[in-house]
Amino acid sequence: MAGSASASWALVDSKFHSKALATQLKCPTNSSETMMECLRAVTNEKIHEAVLAVGPGAPDLTLVKFSPVIDGEFLPFDVGRLRKEAPRKRVIAGAAEREGGFMTIKFGPEDSKYHSGPNFSVADFKNFLAELLPESSYQNFELLRTLAAHEYLRNGDPGNHTLLVEEHMKALGDHVLNVPLYKDVQSMVESDWTVFLYSFDYSNPAASVENDPIKKAYHIMEIPYLFEVFPLGSFKFNRQDERVLRIFTRRLTNFAKYGDPNGRKNAMWKxxxxxxxxxxxxISTHPTFQPGFHRSAANFWMTLVPDIERLGRYHIKQPN
Incomplete structure (x- = not known):
């Protein structure tokens, strides 16, 4: 269920992909006016067929080819301004324990560069970090890549394949969901919104794919415990599953009824x-309220990385 307006895939510059879609539909692309006039005459079914033909997924960290855009009409301003000007709301926001596993293990195709296959290595992980910190965007990219490798690999043996697989999914999840979500939460709180934050930290091992060494909660793996539907494949509920379902649905039902997931008593979730x-x-079989939602990753990507980039601007090269 995690998502974020601050994520790289949320507001994609889709001009190139939109033109490719128009070409697939045999619409002219020489001007926006003629292209839009042609597209308005195309049925939804034909557009859906064309999207499938060109492919909806992007081969990079934007992940998708088509998304909302700040067009001055439907979205007249950037998200930060819209959030400040919008009526204050009460929000539940959260993510699964290992969001990135959805792409690296659960549905990562074998030929995807984000798939952590049996031969996934430290070199592969460092190549991924290089994509997160490209030379084109970061002046101190070499130092930042070294620090990123330390951030994710410092607590274990990089030669341990299971550790490497999990840290890869953590890094991907941090980039595409966790840190952007944290940014959104801070933005909402600064604008005086009321936000209840959660991490879905329960997983039935039966819900994992074969040969998954991690077996934790990945993206959308909380859906069965809310709607009793199984988007990633069905499995039989056990007693722990039933307990988590009751806990999760009760919290969200309370929020829908009272604007507070705690209901009218036992204000555990602040x-x-x-x-x-x-x-x-x-959220698990025994929920706990605690500090530190992806704190280390948030500090690294939101504080350390920009600080080092700013420091580089003041570095004075010594004369030869």
Missing amino acids: AVTKDNKDHYLS
Whole structure:
């Protein structure tokens, strides 16, 4: 269920892909006016067929080819301004424990560069970090890549394949969901929204694919515990599954009824505040309210990386 307006895939510059789609539909692309006039006459079914023909997924970290755009009409301003000007809302926001596993293990095709196959190596992981920190965007890219490798591999043996697979999914999940979500939560709180933050930290091993060494909660793996539908393949609920379902549905039902996931008593799950910016509810068979929602990753990507980039601007080269 995780998503974020701050993510790289949320607001994609889709001009190139839109022209490719128009070409697939035999619409002229010499001007926006003629292209849009042609597209308006095309049925939804034909557009859907054309999207499937050109492929909806992008081969890079934008992940998708088509997304909302800030067009001055439907989205008149950037998300930050819209959030400040919109009526204040009460929000539940959260992510699964290992969001990136959806792409690296669960549905990562064998030929995808984001798939952690049996031969996934430290070199592969470092290549991925290079994509997260490209030379074209970061002045101090070499230093930042070294620090990123330390951030994710410092707590274990890089030669341990299971560790490497999990840290890869953590890094991908941090980039595409966790850190952008954290940014959104902070933005909402600064604009005086009420936000209840969670991490879905339960997984039935039966829900994992064969030969998955991690077996944790990946993207959309909380859906069965909310709607009793199984988008990633069905499995039989056990007693723990039933308990998590009751806990999760009760919290969201309370939120829908009262605007508070706690209901009218036992205020265990507190809203994020400006003083407690990363407090969240860990949802499992025995939920706990705790600090530190992806704190290390948020500090690295939101504080350390920009600080080092700013430092580089003041570095004075010594004369030869």
